[in-house]
Amino acid sequence: MSATGDLRIDADRLWQRLMQLAEIGANGNGGVDRQALTDGEHAAWRLVIAWGRQAGLLPSTDPAANLFLTLPGREGHLPPVLIGSHLDTQPTGGRFDGAFGVMAALEVATAISEKGIVPRRDIVVVSWTNEEGSRFAPGMMGSEAFVGVRPLEVIRAVSDRDGVSAGREIDRIHAAFPEIGRRPLGFEVAAYIEPHIEQDAVLERAGKMIGVVTGIQGKKTFEIEILGAKGHAGTLPMADRRDALLAFARIAAALEREVGGRDAAVKFTIGRLDAYPHTFPKWHAV
Template identity: 50%
Template sequence: MTGEGAGSAAGLRAAGAIDGGRLWRRLEALGRFGATATGGVCRLALSEAEIAARRQLVGWARDGGLEASADAAGNLFLELPGEAPELAPVLTGSHIDSQPSGGRFDGAYGVLAGLEALIALKEAGIRPPRPLVVAAWMNEEAARFAPGMMGSKAFCGEWPLEQLRAVADAEGVTVGTALDAVRAAEAGLPERPLGFPLAAFVEAHIEQAPLLDRAGVPIGVVTGIQGTRRYRVTVTGVAGHAGTVPQAERQDAMMAAARMIAALDRLAPEVPGLMLTVGLLRLQPNAPSVIPREAYFSIDIRHLDDAGLATADARIRAIVEAGAAPCSVRLEQIAEAANLTFPEAMQRRIAAAAAALGLPARHLPSAAGHDARHLNGVCPTGMIFIPCRDGISHDEREWCRPEDVAAGARVLAHVLLDLACNPPPPPSRVG
């Protein structure tokens, strides 16, 4: 055992061993898997691009002396063994799947910062008392398979594996089929059981909102995660020829959907603090001279107050109901996550690590959802944010400054060693 507590000599040595240049180059290199022509990334969950990126991660991990493994839900693990392998590990990580036109930092940063932290510890000759593990969680983004955060939900026991495997993408390919292809491509990787005891989890991530960037503060101590609900709406009408079916006799699924979405657009400002997005819409058959027989769209709401979510929920259900006639409509709520607060003790450790390294930090909530939400249900969990330019994310223009990228990894290395030396008490929960 070589280090203890915030500001310990070993912790400072671990942070000092972070190679910011190497981390930056790896962010750039990983961004070439699924790179788009216009500077972003399209690396959908379990796609060929993601499988190739996973192979690169395993290669870097092995080069750095770490051990790679995976579980049945497609979560990838890169482990720095501890002095006592039987002790529950401290976990870090995030995800490497992306939005269809996403950026190079969302998710990838947390995985590569974790990898850099473990390799830095190893290079500095620091052997942690318990194992340190980087996770790359399967399908955080929900861009190909919905809902998202599938890997962390399965790991934490919230979703049975068989339910997850049955989910299909827009082309009808199931998660199960895609997972089997990943498994075949990674035949040499040992399999880890789905869900194992953890001492703690810390996720590093870009903020995806503009607070840190505007304030010029490099480190965010995340207080919790904004609540969210997600819905799927399926409007069913009757197809027909655009030139021959009299307007009054139509059951036009596009027009019914437009009435609903325009009403949702008016609703948003009426509930202060509400974020409301219709990000996906598909028509059937989607041809200029055919009256659409089906419109399928998503609704995503977020609010920092659960009461705000409940208000919006009731209004949304009324709007969808009111806009449907003469079509029929089905609204399914596919995800619900209440507002969440990370343990004070975890927030304190992250703040102390930043202070020990002389890095300004600010406490702030996460407006976006993260795998940390699910890990928080099974072990003490915290998150470290770094700024991203103008808060832009889920877009190819997403960008972070190299000095912030390195600073976040230094805080992470310090916190991970601290947690490995002094694991927090497990959460006491009711129910």
Template identity: 60%
Template sequence: MTPPRISADRLWKRLMALGQDGALPNGGVNRQALSVEEIRAWRRVIAWGTEAGLVPSTDPAGNLFLTFKGSAPQLAPVVAGSHIDSQPTGGLFDGAFGTLAALEAVTAIVEANLAPERSIVVVGWMNEEGSRFAPGMMGSELFAGLRSLDDVLAVRDADGVSVGEALTRVHEAFPDMEHRPLGFPIHSYIEPHIEQADLLEKSGAVIGIVTGIQGKKTYEVTIAGREAHAGTEPMERRQDAVQAFARVALMMQQAMAVDDKVKFTIGRLMVEPNAPSVVPAKVTFRIDLRHPSNALLDQLDTQLEAILIKEATPCSFNIRRLVDAPSNDFDSGLMNAIRSSAKRHGFHHLDLLSAAGHDARQLAPLTRSAMIFIPCQGGISHHPEEWAQPDHVAAGAAVLLDLLLQETGLSSHQGDA
């Protein structure tokens, strides 16, 4: 029997076609979660899956599933994929590569007339990016039972639209689609993705065996002072929120520099009333803190609050913890399978830690999980210039196909891509 092979040409053409849903004039993509653009993308991906005999379904979280039903559907399925939502100025590959690589690998199995016992499920998780509705990873976190559905449905975007309202519109667009309960047992989970950094590119590696994902904590901090006239309010009497923020930001930056693996970022910043001749009354900002060690992250968390207590005076402050995602390791058996597949295909490979967060973090505590990275040109991601080479895209899909064959017991390896 001829082993299944992915179609590199079909996979590449589908990636380019999906990029038309939310296409920007500069070649980027704006396809945010539960948007009209993502509904169009769902239609496209569902049509491709249906053509291959896969059955579409969704759940209360708005995750998209395409199932190749096995001969023993009572067995826990193998799940593979990523997400198809993007940043407002995103690229063609982040998330989309993983979901379409999974669809291509399953399509190759179907075309080879192979019939696994276990079902294979291609997934597109809801709102991985968190650009429209914050924080991200909503679909996978709900699937894993890490968040309350009611709390997520109440989250609103900048226009006041709630997740619940947007999700209703998505479900109304697909009235005949099967709805499944939230969460189900999984035999194993595999997520292909672009690296979003340049370690693979610099080393000349084609396949990244992801050992784990570093931990992440995010915060929203508000420093509240008192509005006053810039020309008349004495300096010693001022409760200047920007001055307090400047002290806090400097001390935090210094305190977080405990080793070169700490990633500390102050991102979104809002000043009120943001007028040139008014002493600022309020500063609201976001903190993104990452490190592979959960113990160190907890220690730095304590330091952040201590700095606010000391440096925000005479202003008051409030710190709201948005995300507390611990670091995780991936399954050693699946990592070995990725490594073996790369060797068989002659793909240079590299073990590496993911510095970015992915839905696989939420799946790792539930089941044997792994990630396959391919190079990202220049390490550029979340940007219209994000790019992956066609042969690297094909290589990642070929390795994924090997793992799906192994995890369903169909074969230990496939033919060359």
């Protein structure tokens, strides 16, 4: 890259765009509910693609519905620098988780473009598909497909709670953006950078403006089935009951006590609980 001089991002523009993006799926409590591959993410794509095009960035997608915005470099055959995060959120997500990484990357590419600087290699802004995993579990679908650790056919077969498959929704978002380029799944990169906000409270307590991570948390997802036995809510003696929900509560409490006690780097989260047949018992006079 040529000399950058006083190259700076436009902080006001970055903030305004984050606020505008947060309106898509705004939940009324200051947060955002923008689930993966929903109409909300379609709207977010349109907004981000339009901003990218204003700066000369070229939009494209791949078979996993990852979104890329490319600032072309002088030597386009070189592996690019990939920067970004994701646009989907948890149902009660914040305005910045994921979105900040994408918008910060877009702002960097925009600032470089506005200065007339042509980087040696392409700079590619990326938004990964279903990174959160709140609609289609487990998450990190787009990034795992990109690096080849989860087959695309397995990803496409996953369904949400309403029985809608990820494959159907991937096809739907592709159909909604027929004008953008298509690229193969996965490509070599020179470097990957992901600005994120997960350490915000830690940094605030430490009085630090920014932190550079040296590793990333490994993740294991377990789906556990606990089988109980049916019984009459009003007459079955307590000693004879096999209540699956109470068993779950004991297991959850034990894990909460134990996990992290031996190694603070180990974390534990229960993300979803389904209880069946989840009926309300009749009340009986005693």
